[in-house]
Amino acid sequence: MRGITHLLLLAAFVLLGRCQLKPHVTMSPELKEIFQGDLFYLKCSGKSNVIWYFNEEQLPPTSDTWKIGVAAPKHSGNYQCESNQQKSENFNIKVLDYVPIASLTIETGHPVVRRGDSVTLQLDNEDGLQGWMCWVYRGEKSKKIKLKIKNNTVSLVFQVNRLSVPETIYWCSNDTQRRSNQITLRTSDKDISLEMYPLPAVVGETLTLKCLAWGTDQISHAAFYKDNGILSSGASPTHTISNVTESAMGRYRCQATFTYTINPPGAPYQVTSEDQDVFVQVPPLLRAFLSSGMSCSCPHCPNSSPYHWYKYEDRQWAAIGSSPPKSGGTYACRAVWHIGRSSLSNVVNIISDQPPILIILLCVMGGLGCILGAVVLFRYFRKRTGAIYEDLPLRSADENYEMLQKGAQREGEYDLLQAGATGGQRRTEEYEALNKDEMKEGVYHTVKIEGAEGAEGGYEALNKEGMTGGEYHTVKIKGEVGAEGGYEALKKEGMKGGEYQTLGMEGTGGGELGGKKDRD
Incomplete structure (x- = not known):
């Protein structure tokens, strides 16, 4: 009896030992819902000779941790790990073929930063953020981030703590299983980093990789590598993959040649970045x-x-x-x-068919302004031209211009040349030729204009030879029949001090109008 009891106890201890040695699978970070594009790790409690199984099929050899860098519906199923010939229970995963209700994005900063730097993240939910919080996973531990959210807030920007570990994962959620997508931030101690879009690449879209040098943009040459194979090399610091396929998934790095402008001229630096994983996902089935x-x-x-x-x-x-x-x-x-x-x-x-109302109003106002300006300019120039020019009616050959008589004018008035006499008789105008041969030195003959019925008007010659010192003969103008008008000579020799003779003008019919002598 005692022997049977000892055997039963031994079997129980062996079974208990085997149960204690049986590995189990855990997930980190711990997610209630797994959306397409999520990053998470499956860990086996066994530490030696770990073998992974997916839907009872053995996976390629790896460590005690199985990384799923970008979740997709194809990753849905049962996972097991084996250690020391002991298999774990099934760990079931279901990846949802759509994106979460809220969006988490990088507001400022880069997905790869230098150790000790920080970034700001932005959380958006169209239905509001009341009751939401965020989570951070670093170093195998998840911590809660409390947010200061006001009522009716649909968007919030917050800054994360300084980054000190190689990889940090952020996401946000509330108490009703509603959450955002993840954002993964990485650190690097090198002066060169490989930058890419923080979310996984999508099949059929474009992926751009950029070689970034900290503290300078003076990159003269850059080379890009995938899994130790070179992709491109040249002066451009970017490399673009058009029409991404699943084969683009892999580990990438870049090498850059650069200089710092603050340093004195010298040999440029050449640095290779750390490797970065590029994950590729198929577009979700649930797409609008x-x-x-x-x-x-x-x-x-x-x-x-x-x-x-x-x-x-x-x-x-x-x-x-x-x-x-x-x-x-x-x-x-x-x-x-x-x-x-x-x-x-x-x-x-x-493309809007109708221009905005503001543009229409501006066009109408501009047109009215142009019309108003044209009217003002027209009136302005109309007024100026009316004061300068007069429309003259067309006259026949027998019409004469009325004579403005010289005797009726006062000083400052102007005489018009007469085309005919007031009595209707035609007057002839002629210019006597100035014969250069008949002119004597110092003598100038002026043009004569004939007056009425034998009257003759003209300028008498100024004879230099017959002029005495200080004596000037003025021009004589003949008036009516027998009348003669002229200016008396001003003789310097016959003038007394302070005495001036005025000019006399002969009137009609021998009348004489003279000026008296003004004496001091």
């Missing part, structure tokens, strides 16, 4: 489709899911509500339900 007529649909989404609209502004998608847009711009849509959303639809550009 936007037609050219701005009709949004999602055949595989939950029934009666509402659609939200987004406009591309300032290099990011901004939510604009649940009604289709009517103005011009670049738009996309997606279906939304309780815990998730479809991926964004294809992009449609709308």
Whole structure:
């Protein structure tokens, strides 16, 4: 009896020992829901000779940790680990084929930073952020980040602590299994880093890699490598992969030749970055489709899911509500339900048929201003030209211009040349030729103009030879018949001090009008 009891106790201890040695699988960070694109680790409690199984098929050899860098529906299933010939229980994973309800993005900074640096993150949820919190996973531990959220807040920016470990994962959630996507930040101690979009690359889209030098942009040469094979080499610090396929997944690095402008001229630096994992995911099955007529649909989404609209502004998608847009711009849509959303639809550009009201008003005001300015200028020049020019009526050959008589004018008035006499008789005008041969030195003959009936007017010759010192003969103008008018000579010799003779003008019919002598 005692022997049987000892055997039973021995079997129990052996079974207990085997149970204690049986490994088990855990997940970190611990996620209640796994969305497409998530990063997480499966860890086996066994530490030696670990073998992984997925849906009872053995996976390639690895360590006690199995990393899933970008979750996809194909990763859904049962996972087991084996250690010391002991298999764990099944650990079931279900990856949802859509994106979470909220968005977490990098607001400032880079996905790869220098050790000790920080970035700011932005959390957005169209239904509000009341009751939300964020989580950080670093060094195999998850910690809660409390957010200061005001009522009706749909967007919040916060700064993370200084980064000191190679990899840190952030995400946000509330108490109803609603959460955001993840953001993974990495650190590097080198002066060169390989930058890429913080979210996984998507099949069919474009992936851009950039070689970044800390503290300078003076990169003269850059080379990009994938799994020890060179991809490109040249002066450009970027490398673009168009139409990404699943074969693009791998480990990438870059090597850059650069200089610092603050240093004196010298040999440039050449540094190789640390390796970075590039993960590629297939577009989610639950994806919305936007037609050219701005009709949004999602055949595989939950029934009666509402659609939200987004406009591309300032290099990011901004939510604009649940009604289709009517103005011009670049738009996309997606279906939304309780815990998730479809991926964004294809992009449609709308060109507005009608210009904005402000532009119309500006055009109308501009046109009215031009018309008003034209009217003002027309009146201004009309007024100026009317004061200078007069329209003269066309006269016949027999019409004469009325004579402005010289005797009726006063000083400052102007005489017009007469084309005919007031009595209707034609007057002849002639210019006597100035014969150079008949002119004597110092004598100038002036032009004679004939007056009425034998009257003759002209300028008498100024004879230099007959002039005495200080004596000047003035010009004589003959008036009516027999009348003679002229200026008396001013003789310097016959003038007394302070005495001046005035000019006399002969009137008609021998009348004489003279000036008296003014004496001191």
